[in-house]
Amino acid sequence: MRMILMGPPGAGKGTQAKFVADHFGIPAISTGDIFRFNVSEGTPLGVEAKKYMDAGEYVPDEVTNLMVRNRIDEDDAKPGFLLDGYPRTLAQVEELDGMVKFTGHELDAVVVLTADADELVARLLQRAQVEGRADDTEDVIRRRQEVYAEQTEPLIEVYRDRGLLVEIDGMGDVDDVTGRIFAALDAVRQS
Ligand code: ADP
16 A cells, blocks of 8 residues: 545644554654654754744755655565655655656555644644644744645645545544545555
């Protein structure tokens, strides 16, 4: 299974990514988590990425693409992977196409979690209190939503045209959302 999990900031990608990846026995690869790890370790990649993340902007494609390419090359990702937070730009879509093609495989599904805009801001402000993420302040949250709408939403149509899109209602209990994703993906696998 080679799949992508998409959705606006706060849609619950990170939470669902772990459940879905475990279900299929593949690694969940979260670009946001990898960036945050590098920031906390103070690596050169982290120092570079932090400038963008703190402002709610995307890290430049060249930086992100190389990081994902290296991660996908690791052994645990050979049987498949779930990408959480990548691709987010049209240039990243092309880059990923090249990486997947190179391995002789194809993408199986692109899951998009949908959620109500007000609910998203409320969730992120709540998370700010629990996790204290540097980019969960109200101004930065709004900027992340704008950037998502401008740069990432157009990807939905690209994948819809390819027949890969699986749209899932991300509102409600975490377990219910997980159940919806499993049901939809099991249908994809059988088709
Ligand atoms: P969220 O989806 O809640 O905004 P993430 O943890 O997925 O949070 O990402 C946090 C930040 O990491 C993004 O705002 C962005 O700066 C950076 N980032 C993550 N993935 C990408 C990507 N594919 N391209 C560019 N920047 C990215």
